[in-house]
Amino acid sequence: MNAAMPVIDQPVLSCSGLGLQIRDVELLDEIHLDIRHGETLGLIGPNGSGKSTLLKLLAGVRMPSRGSIHLDGQCLKAQSRRTIARTLALVEQQADTLDAISVFDAVALGRTPWLSALSSWSAEDTEIVHQALRNVDAAHLTTRTWRSLSGGERQRVHIARSLAQCPRILLLDEPTNHLDIQHQIGILNLVHALPVTTVIALHDLNQALTCDRLAVLERGRLVALGKPLEVLTPHRLLQTFGVHAHYLVDPFDGAKILRFRSW
Template sequence: MSVLSCSDLAFRVRDAELLNGINLQVHRGETLGIVGPNGSGKSTLLKLLAGIRTPSAGEVLLEGQRLGVLSRRDIAQRLAVVEQQADTDDAIRVFDAVALGRTPWLSALSPWSAADDAIVHQALHDVDATHLSTRTWRSLSGGERQRVHIARALAQRPQILLLDEPTNHLDIQHQLAILNVVQALPVTTLIALHDLNQALTCDRLAVLERGRLVALGKPLEVLTPQRLLDTFAVQAHYLTDPFDGAQILRLRSV
């Protein structure tokens, strides 16, 4: 069942066409990876699907409802976003930054409670950031800030999670840990990735090229040597990992 979809989606900035003719259905519970060269439209697509930007043409449906008619609160209760750049100069504690993820669920009739505290603590634990909870945002490294961004999104308890290159700035240990956390969550996930070997772990992949969707399907069916040559301008072949039999991409420049 499709929980998030778009039809004939397009986005232009002045004379620049960033996306055009995107048709996509995201299935409930899947991890859908979005890959493509720099400038292919990955971040723009995620922002349109999240309602952060308004499309020039086409429409986005969230659980069958047009995104444009939903309030920001309604959207935020179902969908969370982790952008590449979302910094702040505020002198805010890490715990308080993650607690902002609970905002869509709070009201005069539903004030902050012990349950919200527990959700924030769990989100910090899931990204290995519990020890950062009393630190100020300004004191964090780039990688630490990225983990806190993801914790804030987890605290939102979304049904759909959109992540724009969430492993940027992270060391390899935390890259793998974050991807494991994300893929273990009982949510539908859209994740833009640069690392094609990491993308192979997704349920399906959407390949963007110059603002168009050029391939969609299971990773090994989509990332063929010919597709990698045509879209990414690299030569590729697959190796089999003797440890677990997984397929690994070996890439070379043309």
């Protein structure tokens, strides 16, 4: 076995006792989480529950007040930004790119961790960028400028940039925001088909049902973790989200879907 390959039995990304406090506000508290090789883990919770903050800590973008994060069994803070970027990519909700840059060049930024004085831009890098754009149905945008894109188009280009990093772990913060329903379905299908480990924050609980496991955050604490149908019980939905809900069965494929009501 290649010594650089992660051990499949151990978590590829984990945190223990993770917390973040800013002034007197506790944003996250005592988060313990092991993320398994190849799984799609959904992060769900009400607004302000800590989903985006947790993703930023796991990516090393922000430093925790306490606790530890391990990537491939090694302490995250001991690893270089280049090493982390070759393994893990984060797509934030609000990510900026220079207005004057072209779509191709914006996605090409994803190749930065793999470039050096000894490894300059190659035809392979060009093909990786084009493939990333094809994967998110944005190949036709290649020559457009960033400032000319709609919100949904920008979101797809940001995802393409993360794919161009060729990460083994993909962290996505509500990636279907600003997308029409066709592209929401397309992006989620792509995420599930990618041969990577994925942690994805979602608002749509029916979309969350397609994940392998769900982690439920409430006021900065992890209150439930497990398979979607085990986690999203009527009791949990009422307690955490303040809604009554029951399951319906889709006659097309037998899948369970949630129907919500406020009373």
